[in-house]
Amino acid sequence: MGRRGLRENIFKLLFMSEFHQPEELEHQVGVYLGEMESLGEQDADYMQKKYESIREHILEIDSMLNEISRGWKTSRMSRVDLNILRLAVYEIYHDEDVPEKVAANEAVEIAKKYGGEESASFINGLLGKVIRTRGEQHS
Numbered sequence: 001m002g003r004r005g006l007r008e009n010i011f012k013l014l015f016m017s018e019f020h021q022p023e024e025l026e027h028q029v030g031v032y033l034g035e036m037e038s039l040g041e042q043d044a045d046y047m048q049k050k051y052e053s054i055r056e057h058i059l060e061i062d063s064m065l066n067e068i069s070r071g072w073k074t075s076r077m078s079r080v081d082l083n084i085l086r087l088a089v090y091e092i093y094h095d096e097d098v099p100e101k102v103a104a105n106e107a108v109e110i111a112k113k114y115g116g117e118e119s120a121s122f123i124n125g126l127l128g129k130v131i132r133t134r135g136e137q138h139s
Helices: 003-017 022-034 041-056 058-068 079-094 100-114 119-137
Strands: none
Touching: 003 022, 003 041, 003 079, 003 100, 022 041, 041 058, 041 079, 058 079, 058 119, 079 100, 079 119, 100 119
């Protein structure tokens, strides 16, 4: 499976997490991955590890999004947009294999496919702020 497909499925796992109790998540992830025909073991491991790592950083990511987004706290964001943002912010800050601009572009593409009418521009604008803020922190 290509990177975009992996990324979309990680987004779906994150979105699915919004609707299950924490103690159910491990089972639900296993069911989701198990139902994917032709999913190789390497891809399944990659998706599960990245999903779990994002979940471990959710409080940090949400806090960052709340600081950066004026007037749009995570509690008010659509669950689709929020989980796309969580994936992208994780990649920007924690995944050295993914360039910032690739993470942002991929998030916008996922938003075009799964989000609402304004999702792509909302996510693009917010991720632009995230990248600028990260650049200021490193200079």
